[in-house]
Amino acid sequence: xxxxxxxxxxxxxxxxxxxxxxxxxxxxxxxxxxxxxxxxxxxxxxxxxxxxxxxxxxxxxxxxxxxxxxxxxxxxxxxxxxxxxxxxxxxxxxxxxxxxxxxxxxxxxxxxxxxxxxxxxxxxxxxxxxxxxxxxxxxxxxxxxxxxxxxxxxxxxxxxxxxxxxxxxxxxxxxxxxxxxxxxxxxxxxxxxxxxxxxxxxxxxxxxxxxxxxxxxxxxxxxxxxxxxxxxxxxxxxxxxxxxxxxxxxxxxxxxxxxxxxxxxxxxxxxxxxxxxxxxxxxxxxxxxxxxxxxxxxxxxxxxxxxxxxxxxxxxxxxxxxxxxxx
Numbered sequence: 242x243x244x245x246x247x248x249x250x251x252x253x254x255x256x257x258x259x260x261x262x263x264x265x266x267x268x269x270x271x272x273x274x275x276x277x278x279x280x281x282x283x284x285x286x287x288x289x290x291x292x293x294x295x296x297x298x299x300x301x302x303x304x305x306x307x308x309x310x311x312x313x314x315x316x317x318x319x320x321x322x323x324x325x326x327x328x329x330x331x332x333x334x335x336x337x338x339x340x341x342x343x344x345x346x347x348x349x350x351x352x353x354x355x356x357x358x359x360x361x362x363x364x365x366x367x368x369x370x371x372x373x374x375x376x377x378x379x380x381x382x383x384x385x386x387x388x389x390x391x392x393x394x395x396x397x398x399x400x401x402x403x404x405x406x407x408x409x410x411x412x413x414x415x416x417x418x419x420x421x422x423x424x425x426x427x428x429x430x431x432x433x434x435x436x437x438x439x440x441x442x443x444x445x446x447x448x449x450x451x452x453x454x455x456x457x458x459x460x461x462x463x464x465x466x467x468x469x470x471x472x473x474x475x476x477x478x479x480x481x482x483x484x485x486x487x488x489x490x491x492x493x494x495x496x497x498x499x500x501x502x503x504x505x506x507x508x509x510x511x512x513x514x515x516x517x518x519x520x521x522x523x524x525x526x527x528x529x530x531x532x533x534x535x536x537x538x539x540x541x542x543x544x545x546x547x548x549x550x551x552x553x554x555x556x557x558x559x560x561x562x563x564x565x566x567x568x
Contacts, residue, residue: 245534247270247271249296249298249329249551250269250300250547250551251274251292251297251299251300252265252266252271252274252299252300252302252547253273253274253296253301253302253306253323254301254302255278255301255302255303255312255315255316256278256312257303257304257306257312257318258302258303258304258336258522259273260304260519260522261304261336261519261520261538262302262334263540264299264519264538264540264541264544265302265334265540265541265543265547266544267288267540268540268548269548270545274290274294275290275291275292276288277289278315280459286311286314286318288319288322289322290323290326293326294326294328294431295326295328296327296328297326297328298330298332298551299323299328299330299331300327300332300333300334300371300547300551301316301319301320301323301332301333302543303315303316303333303334303335304335304336304339304520304521304522305335305337305338305339305358306339306496306498307500307521308425309339312339313339313361315338316517317365320365320367321365321366322339327538331368331369332369332370332371332547333362333370334369334371334546334547335371335372335373336518336539337373337468337496337498337520337521338355338375338380340357341355341375341377342355342376344356344376344377344379344380345377352374355380355383356383357418359380359383359384360383363385363386367386368386369386369387369388370384370387370388370389371388371543371544371546372388372389372548373391373392373495373520373539373542374391374392374467374468374495374520375390375467378390385541389546389550391542391543391546391556393520393537393539393542394427394562394563394565395559395562396518396537396538396539396542397465397516397536398430398431400516400535401431401463405431405559408431408463408502409460409461409492410459410461411431411460411461412434412436412460412462413425413427413428413431413433413434413435413436413439413463413464414435414436414438414453414455414457414462414464414478414482415435415436415438415464416438416464416478417438417466417474418439420467422435424437424465426563427463427465427494430562431463431567433460434456435455436453436457436462437453437454437455438453438454438478438481438482453481453482453485456486457482457486457487458486459486459487460486460488460490461491462479462482462490462491463491463493464478464479464491464492464493465492465494466493466495467494467495467496468495468496468497468498469492469494469496469497469503469507469515470499470500470501471501471502471503471506472499472502472504472506473506475494475510476506476507476510476512477565479511480510480511483511489513490512490513491512491513491515491516492507492512492514492515493517494515494516494517495517495520495539496517496518496547497518497520497521497527498521499526499527499542502563504526504527504529504530504531505557508530508533512533514534515530515534516535516536517534517536517537518536518537518539519538519539520539523556544557546559
């Protein structure tokens, strides 16, 4: 990329999102902004900028993943730091938006924490938010500032189209009813049938899969979700698909949360390949997955979005070849 016109652009990163931010900067043709986060003995954080940002268009890349509260607090402090240093505009790039699953009041006396987090980011005086595959599309409406909601679909499509012959007779399987629209979109884009799994969640970690609506007999199954957390849903769905005659199961998700025994569960499952992106940092804890794991980078996608926002260009081109959003 040509760096012309980027002299007023600065991209910074939270401690746990630096690798992704560097990939986005490499795409833009920009050196990542220098800042330092110090952790005091009592756990408090101090963000200190190490270069001038007065009058500049600044972006902070930070996924509010594990440790969720530390990353969220660092992000809020980062915004305040940039604003007090007289940045002209501050855009939050949150590839993974923590607390996104707490987006509605589904029981009595429970919070809507996704809205609370949106309020905190707005109150910290951020000017704009750039997010990737929010757990529910309506979270955009929780913010009182502009939100650009990108999809990682083009990144996955490039990968699966490159191995399309290997996939053979393909069936896109939605692991739950809420993801049907996304599965249907992938089926249309990749060319394949559609099936739906009926699941019942017993608890936060236990899921019971009961029926498949549609046929997977003799087909390669591809299951796509916005995130894989404990892995219970995807592993049980894979077993059910094989019991109904599927020849192989691929699983894909934008956000590899992979907590609560998910890594061991997936490693022992009949899933042939797990494809995730780097919205959440990939580290040695994923080693047990071995060759079963394939990681795609959304760095170019994020970099292109930042470039377009900075130069006041339309983002419409980035919404092409998408499979829709989860409801």
